[in-house]
Amino acid sequence: MTTASDLLAAHPFLVDMPEQHLLRLSYWCRRAVFQPGTRLFNEGSKADRFWLIREGEVRLDARADDDGDIIVETVGAGRVLGWSWMFPPYRWRFGATAMSSVLAIECDATGIRGLCDADADLGYDLTRRMTCVVIDRLQSTRMRLLCAAQATTPDQP
Incomplete structure (x- = not known):
């Protein structure tokens, strides 16, 4: 039987995380x-x-006044869905909808923040990994913004 810590260890986000950290997170x-x-x-x-998405895809969207939601990004297998849980005020910056059947590992934010507070090594490791997720999302957003700006800028002679 596959344990929760086995599932965590198999996810790319947690690759090479020390086993004792995986065991604590698995709770x-x-x-x-x-x-x-x-x-x-x-x-x-x-x-x-x-x-932690194992299979399937989830669409991230943002409200756009009366125009409905704008698709911001699609998160698929091997990626993390959600980073707002880690930073005050602990409110989602986007919305999310499953686009296909999704298999995931759901992690309780309050419990894991408590682990991070109690264990500085685990907290640093997880914060470092989540920071990479945030940077990846910002870089992706930056590229979409540049593409949109180029599409709306008239050609210069």
Whole structure:
């Protein structure tokens, strides 16, 4: 039988994390399945969990006044869904909807923040990994912004 710590160790986000950290994290994690169209969270709501995506895709979106939601990014297998849980005020910056059947590891944010506070080594390791997720999202957003700006800028002679 595959244990929670085995599932965590197999996810690219946690590759090479020390086994004792994986065991402590596993207490706060569980398997999750989402059907296509399931709304995982809404922009501005409480960020009390995050997910390690094992299979499937989740769409991140942002509110755009009366124009509906704008798709910001798609998060798929091997990636992390959610970083807002780690930084005050612990509110989602985007919304998220399953685009296909999704298998994930759902992690309890409050419990894991407590682990990070109690164990500086684990806290540093997880913060370093989550910072890479945030940087990746910012870089992706930057590239989309540059592409959009080029598409709307008239050609210069």
